[in-house]
Amino acid sequence: MMRVDRWTPSDNLKLEPNALVAATEIDRNLALTAGPGAGKTETLAQRADFLLRTGSCRYPKRILAISFKVDASQNLKARVRKRCGHELAARFDSHTFHAFAKRIIDRFRLALTGKDALDPDYSIGPARVQRQSITFQDMVPLAVTIIESSDIARNAIRQTYSHVFLDEFQDCNKEQYALITACFLDSGAKLVAVGDTKQRIMGWAGALEGIFETYAADFEAEPLNLYQNFRSAPRLRRMQNAMVRVMDPPAALDDAELPGEDGEIEILHFKDATAEASYLADAISGWIEKDAIEPSEIAVLVSKQQNLYCQELRVALRELKVPFREEDQAQDFASEPAVRLLTDFLLVVSGGAQPEAFRRLLEAVIYSESLDDEQEYRARSRWDRYVGDVRQQIATGQINPGDYDALTKLAQELIDMIGRDAVVAFSPDYAQGNRLDQLIEGTVARISDLLDDGSDLSAALTAFSADRAVRIMSIHKSKGLEFHTVIVMGIEKETFWGKIEEERAAYFVGISRAKQRLVLTACDRRDKPEGASRWTSERTDQTEFLGYAEAYA
Incomplete structure (x- = not known):
């Protein structure tokens, strides 16, 4: 067991100050918000490493992490195992909300009575059948019923978990939040809710407005913000920091705090989309063949309508036999x-x-x-x-x-x-x-x-x-992904034509996907592609967005 003051982040990672506070906090609940690429998942993994290595999560207590998607849950579990090894990671439970709810139902099923009672061999199906079957949507409410009605179930959960991580918390809906409060409000467990308040992508699913404010008030949680993208090379981080100065000035760093010349940024202008496609296809082929970059480590991003903007690029890639996949269709x-x-x-x-x-x-x-x-x-x-x-x-x-x-x-x-x-x-x-x-x-x-x-x-x-294929996708589809090389096509006013605050946020998502190389393109003309309805052929540079890169290219 390691002393608290001797702990340092695993893999010698350099955490920004707020991330280090989040990883090592012992006494307070936290509400941790972060922009894209700011290392939310890594911060949770480092926190798990700290709690387990230092004994701050005392044996036999466990850590519970709840995510919204299976792949996010598995990714976090894998990161924790990598950070602190299999033995300590065995005390880290990572589930989706529904998987956690099902475990509660399976373990404390007998607490359900009346119309909610279930047989031991109940199933999950398309319709609710008395005692025999429940729907997926029934799982979280039934788990809440169990926790609220059974002291045994509630105490068992609280005696099991001393620390709780809530990932992508901006997407939490009322029923899911009710499960969290039923299990852990006033329990003594220390909670960290993590998410991006600017990327609440599940409003259609009933995600709460102001969920972080609600949680912070209910659990007396301290708010913290993360902005820096530790996975990008220094030159790319300085460009991102230039955008932070505009989007959230107090959160920006001095460039001197982001030293190093590693990383590559290119701004490429073309007379038309044909020249753009030919150049990019040749460049991508060269990165794969000469630089040994895995195709899946290369992404081509477009603000909107990638199926239209990338028509000529797809033809050029096929001619060079470069494997690619259009993520918006196949992802x-x-x-x-x-x-x-x-x-x-x-x-x-x-x-x-x-x-x-x-x-x-x-x-x-x-x-x-x-x-x-x-x-x-x-x-x-x-x-x-x-x-x-x-x-x-x-x-x-x-x-x-x-x-x-x-x-x-x-x-x-x-x-x-x-x-x-x-x-x-x-x-x-x-x-x-x-x-x-x-x-x-x-x-x-x-x-x-x-x-x-x-x-x-x-x-x-x-x-x-797509383990070995170049990814072609819209910026929206790239959220949460990262690549060695990212090409953002069409940095033009006609591509980023929406409200400037929203377009700026989308552009930031796109550029922050790149770890080592970022390529930005703009054309003077784009002929109307097949399948397009409204289209402007003559193009104008989006000078603000290109301007963020010019000082670092």
Whole structure:
């Protein structure tokens, strides 16, 4: 165990002052707001490392982290494990709101009575059936009912967790907040709510207005703000800091506090979109072939209508045989947890080293379950045997993944192996109708189509999963992602034509996705592309946005 005053951030990371306070706070609840790229998730991971290494989270107490999406929950768990190792990370439970609610229901089901009573083998389905089935939307309210009505359940939760992390808290709705208050208000647990008040993207789902203010008042939480993007190179951070001076002057740093010349910023002007596409395709090909940059570490971002702005670039990339994927069309499907589960599994069993796919599988199947050491060992052994058996059957020809029916059967066996309820818990959509079955069928069909084109299984899966493909997407789709190289196309008034405050915030999201290289382009003319309705061909530079980069290019 380490003394509190001896602790330093893992991996020798340099945290900005407020992030260091958030990581090491012992006595207060915190409301931590941050802009894009400011390291919210990393701050939580460092806080977990601090609490566990220093014994501030006293054994056998645990830390609970609640996120909104399965991938965010798994990402945070993986970061904590990397920071403090498997043994300490075993006391870190990372769940979505619905997964946490389901655990409460499963453990304290008998506290539900009357119309809420459930049989031991209840299921989650599209409709509420007395005692037999609940819907996904029922889970959080039923968990609240249990905590509010059962002293045993409430005390058990409070005795288990001494610290709670609430990620992307700006998206919290009334029912979810009711669960947090029922479990932890006046409990003595220390809470940190983290989110971006400028990126409340789930208003349609009933997200509360002023949730941070409500939480701060109820839990007497101290507000803190993060702005600096530690993942970007110094030159890029200074450009971002120039924008912070305009968006939130008190939060800006002096450039002297961001030393170093690492990083690259380019501003490129072209006479038209054809010249732009030709140059960018050549540059991207060179980065991949000569600089050994992974295609998936390169992103092309456009403020709006990337399908129109990138028509000529797509043609140029195809001619150079550069793999790319249009995220706005494919991202929602390929990033679905169930789709990713199947493609990662097929990558692992089809032969060859697939470390990223293997890691994601373990996170989804084993480590997300918060098992104790013995349970985790048994689950891991059972999983390894299953993967080994399937790999052997494919290698010896007993299973032909190129056969549509065989692939369908293998997908169903995988779901059965993990447990359908466990897969349904990956996303609220999977409890609705036959959404999960549609995704599995769609995945099998798309992979089969790729195999029909002559690709081998590994190549088809890699292309489909975009592990080796340049990403083309709108700035909105890039939120939360990061890349070695980012190209933001069309820094023109005709592209950023909305309210300046909103466009400035979107532009900041785009430039802060870049870790090492940022390329900004503008054209004098863009001919009307196929499919466009309203379009301005003659173009004018967005001088404010380009101006942020000029001093650092």
